[in-house]
Amino acid sequence: MIAAIKQPGWIRGVLGAALAAAFGVGLVVLLRDVSGLPIWQTEQTGYPHVVVPLITGPLGFLAGFGCFDYWLRWAAGMPTIPDDHSQHGAKSWKDYFRFNTDHKVIGIQYICTTFFFFFVGGLLAMLIRAELAQPGTQIVDAATYNSLFSTHAGIMIFLFVIPVFAGIANYVLPLMIGAPDMAFPRLNALSFWMLPLAGMLFVGSFLAPGGGFDAGWTGYAPLSTGAPLGQSFFNLGVQFAGASSIATALNFLVTIITMRAPGMTFWRMPLLVWANLSTSLLVVAATPFIAGAQFMVLMDRVLHTQFFQFTGGGDVISYQHIFWFYSHPAVYIMMLPGFGIISEVISTHARKPIFGYRLMALALIGIVVLSYSVWAHHMFVAGMFSWLRVPMMITTLLIAVPTGIKIFSWLGTLYFGKIHTYSTSMLFALAFIVTFTIGGISGVMLGMVPIDIHVSDTYFIVAHIHFVLFGGSVFTIFAGIYHWFPKITGRMYDEKLGRIHFWGTVIGTWGTFIPMHWIGMDGMPRRVADYATQFGDWNLLISCCAFFLGAVQLVFLYNMIVSWRFGPRAEANPWRANSIEWLVSSPPPVFNFDEIPRVVGGPYEFGVPGARHAIMAGEGAEVAQPEPSVVGQT
């Protein structure tokens, strides 16, 4: 028992959480006593006795679990436990449930955790659609309904789409650039373990008195500042998810900038690496804004500050400015890594170099720069200064240009190629082009102020965001999961089940989200538990399609689990791709490379006679003269 408490792990983690939570309660009691307040709460809002332990408890868990052991020992001048790499790799499933610094283990931890939350969020979506299948109130009351869609969005955004991309990149990116691991492996592990804590806070909010957080994932003040306790769970969950996101982004930036294999110049990086570089640039600078916005709401709630309290001189609209200054870049945080995945998949399965590689990379950077200057297009009807609308409209519409460049370049990549559509990843990549084009078009329409005045806060918005986030981001996630499944698990998945999943998902997506455009324009507002009877038939159809879409995801789950266990063994390079992760075994060795590979050319040199991307250890003699990179224009 004593030994178990001394060892970092679950027992010490839970103990740490309990101690830290008790410390938090004690701190509140002490501070209230010192301030002359009654030590137990009498006021109706705030709940400091719950909120402070919600901050200290998770930190105590992380400390007990071993996330800070090395740093604390080092800082205290104690002998650090040398990294003997015994913690690298995973020999059994149990190894995924401990503090592990191997980027491949962390990648799998990320992907499995985020898909768990994908199914939790999906279940909430099913409840939402069940309630909306008919006008009137059938299944949940209006307050619960508000919690359902708020939690659905919160989970899907902060615990699925954003971190699953971090998970895929965590596994693939170091291999792709020929690095033995991420730059900061311990920080990497800490980033992961903050994520389930954020998820527990989001889901746990349903247990709070007054129900789950219900002010939408946007949490606009002053609705959020006056909401029941559940809102604080959201405020704090975002902090843990955001901190995880920022730390991972810093890790990616340092890894990409400093740890590329010799010969891998910026212009020889695969586009997935470019995409994660761009995403990380967005995350490190934008995510602190949502952290700030949520802290300010929390302080308004608990400490009775007046940031957004109009009665105390606060400014209501400034919440929206701060919030969207993160949350618009966030939609590109949720899209750019997907762009990277699509480039890898399309180039590989069309057996063609990426068309206009440099412009593709520059388009990513262009999106990064532009995306900081468009946030107020979410606020065209919010009552902000009206002169801000036209410049924001112009930048918003201009962002369609780099996005269009990417679409056309993927199409250009297909021409004069040899397109193979046997893999589910390629099917999802091609379908992504279609659905994302529609989502982009409705986005351009929304960018136009007069149209936005009519359709903002209607189902047209719901249709648009699901077309870009489900038809866009989630399609790219599926493409990426199918593409790297053989590499990650060392097994092949079942293509037949993959095709069932693909076609079901495409049909379900279109059936669910296309009609939403129509009913939105015709007058159905979003975020309502009840609606006018004239929209009843459409909503019934949408709900049926949504249930179908949900059911089809179980095929994916079955395929992944069964194939991981029983699938046929995968070769090192089943898709005949060029980038470095395919030059090592499937799954890759514990330390990735015996010797760091040497990069001698671009990553997409399909069809170029004699071209190589990288030379692995021990085969250096074969190519005497590294060829210069031939990317660029012909």
Place this chain on the structure above:
Amino acid sequence: MYGRLPIAKMLAATVALTAAISAVMLSINWDGQEASTAAPKIDDLLNVMIVLSSFVFSLVMVMLFYALWKFKAKPGDESDGEPIHGNTRLEVAWTVIPTIIVLFGAGYSWSVLNDIERVEGNPMTVDVFSQQYAWSFGYPGKGNKFVEGELHVPVNRQIQFKMHSQDVIHSFWVPEWRVKKDNVPGITTTATVTPDRVGTYQLICTELCGFGHASMRAKVVVEPPAQFRKWVAGLKETVPAPYMESIRQDTGTNPAEPLGAGGA
């Protein structure tokens, strides 16, 4: 090399598909009834965008499906495609042409926006008060008459709504007017509309405001001026004191003013 592609046929297919999609899309009345002078202008913009969007969508579809049909690998073909890395002229084209299209869209939108928000000589002011979960209205030019849950306005007269919220953010939307504006606690927001069709419509709250959000609605009646004058004269109540106080305390006045005018 591009000479090997049937460019003319692909363009013809794109145009044909654009025409087909546009014809179907334009035949549907997306936005419902038009009941203000702004509505046809917004709907015209939407229709122009539908045609342009149909073109972009058709272009992408024709390019995609032609490639899938023409360049699909034969079973067992393990060879690579042609090592084409790009084409500068093409890349410049698909950077510059979309830029021109979106800038055209921006200019057109801007002119429509100016058009629909232009305040004419002597608009009638109506105060809008919102709170969880009800609407009420005051008529400052008509002896500060006050009514709950039912908005009456005369037809063919420009109305300027001055909006005040008592608690959280609400949003004022009459779909047939194509007008929407948030009611923000602490400031006064404005929206201008000229109803041009007599009838009964619905005012819908479109900003999440709590559990009663879905049912936060009010009746909107657009009627001939004589009838409106009779109705307003028949109102008994005047705007209650707390609402008058909230007008006085609102710091911002009209956000349509240039920088600074709306500040505290």
